[in-house]
């Protein structure tokens with residue numbers, strides 16, 4: 478069984494008739510970084526929401542790391558899925574320092590253990606000297622690196638990244654892209670990166686999944702995403 482298994486997924490916003498997914502399937506191996514590409518409105522963000530448990534499918538199954546997260550009568554709440562999220566607007570908590578932001582998902586740990594992990598994570602994204610700063614005291618690139626550290630600190634089973642580079646200028650984007658690729662290799666965390674930019678996907682990912690367009694979804698009842706291995 479694949480590490481991430483999505484099968485027969487059906488979903489419509491507000492329970493409406495306009496299906497975003499109508500029998501969608503996807504599988505990913507452990508440690509893989511998949512790029513999710515596709516036209517606007519093809520359901521990329523919706524798929525991440527369903528994987529994270531922010532929405533429940535109307536039908537179909539979602540399993541991550543051998544655990545059924547959604548399907549039949551099962552629905553595992555987002556905080557119990559072990560899924561990390563990084564969005565384009567960084568979404569750091571503004572009233573917490575960088576260190577506190579990274580520590581946020583580690584509440585089950587003892588204090589010394591937590592301090593150790595926060596130190597390691599900040600070292601990994603080269604923000605060791607910024608632990609006591611607040612997000613507004615950081616540059617865009619530093620905020621994004623802090624957001625990666627926060628998402629990676631609890632060692633998620635699956636990391637979901639939704640357009641994490643779109644607010645960065647070209648130079649910064651290239652260096653953050655390299656760093657993210659290295660972080661993902663180093664941690665071996667399975668991840669899905671949503672992007673509009675094929676170059677982003679090719680720079681970081683080992684597989685590209687092309688989402689079928691909206692038109693196709695209406696006429697094909699069980700579209701398979703096209704998977705391109707790089």
Ligand SMILES: Nc1ncnc2c1ncn2[C@@H]1O[C@H](COP(=O)(O)OP(=O)(O)OP(=O)(O)O)[C@@H](O)[C@H]1O
Pocket residue numbers: 490491497515516517518519520521522523524691
């Ligand atoms: N909150 C919502 N309520 C109703 N329909 C929605 C909602 N969010 C998205 N949709 C619709 O669901 C479909 C998929 O949207 P989604 O945001 O997942 O696409 P996307 O591929 O991520 O698009 P983009 O690349 O523009 O971000 C679209 O037709 C969109 O209009």
